[in-house]
Amino acid sequence: MDSELTLIMDGDAGISANALCDDQDQHWIARIREGNAAAFEALYLELHPRLYGFIYRMTRDHGLAEDLVNETLLLVWEKPEGFNGQSKLSTWIFGIAYRKALKAIAKGARASAAVPLDDLSEVLTDRKVSATREVELENLLSVALDSLSDEQRAVIELTFTEGLAYRDIAVILGCPENTVKTRMFHARRKLEPYLVLLRPDRDEYRHEEMT
């Protein structure tokens, strides 16, 4: 079976009690297995915007995001037997998309950060003064996210943008739940120089840091 279809199962990976597929998922996958193109199109239209947003945020490439969304969903059409019902259907599909995005990034697809980000705080230091503006904050957020590893960025996006539970994220990433929490913890630490800007008492905070 295609490795991109592999679903991490409960057991060794330490994943437990992730949300199982519901009646709608079972209905959809049954129809797709029958070769029902209309059911597949309905699923496509529902998931396309979310998958596109997720892959784009991982790769920062619109053309690539479009290609990978279609490759992901084409795989669902061609090999629906890869879904084993141990997760939500969308979770399984996001897992396929995630692995495809990682492969593309490994081939150099993601636009690299403009500045080498060994230390995010050095990048942000000179920009703190103007960081009250929302546009500037958004630009800084983009820079900050570039300082993360692909796996850490995926955890951030799946948590805060997609609103997924850590159990579902563990299935998508193919890792134990604790690994998801650990990646989030390290991502949050890397983002600290940016998060300081978001603190309501940030001026006071900086003063304490300096003294």
Place this chain on the structure above:
Amino acid sequence: MNTLQPHPPKHVHEDILTRLPWLVNGSLEAEERVHLEAHLEDCESCRQELSVLRALAENLGRRSVSVPDSHAAFDRLKARMNPRPVMATRNASPGMDRTRSKPRPRWAFRRSQRHIPLAMAATVLMAVLIAPLLTQWNALTEPGFHTLSDRVSLLPGARGDLRLVFDPKLAPPAIDRLLREVGAEVIGAPGEGGIYTVRLSRGAGAQADPSAVMAYLRQQEGVVLVEVVTTQ
């Protein structure tokens, strides 16, 4: 902060700290959420962290991605979709109705088109009358032997040829799409009676059970008649 409350053990505090992002996104189950909220009442540092994470979530949510039109994207994918052999016929499970509540795909058949006009009835009548003649003609023109490599000849009870009549309202592209979906190749162009003779011997449909293909075709809207071309 209630200063009279003892601080929780460090490992409990750190465990809760690692789960705060999912309190922010609202995905925790009720029991876990209640546990975290109880801790937050007495932990100032966790409340500060929660506030920072909420601000992060808010800023992440402000970003916008220009997503291309989903219908147009699907149209591009359609060109790459190979029809798969129909391994099972549609069955009217209760779940089917849920899909119908969603917007119907633009290229799906509509039930409202199922009304059989008078012209279609006439077509059926012609098909019934002409079918025996065509059968005899095929028997005369087909070779009386089949090689072992001729997979069609091994199909039980049929050569794999079908005779089809479609609703005149069904557009040729839709007919072509349906035939490709079941892996059927037109071997007899439709004449005045609108009768197609097709062979299930090429493409993805080659592996399909002819009876399953027939049952599938009979359930498709716009398909008026499906019958096997029998051999003598």
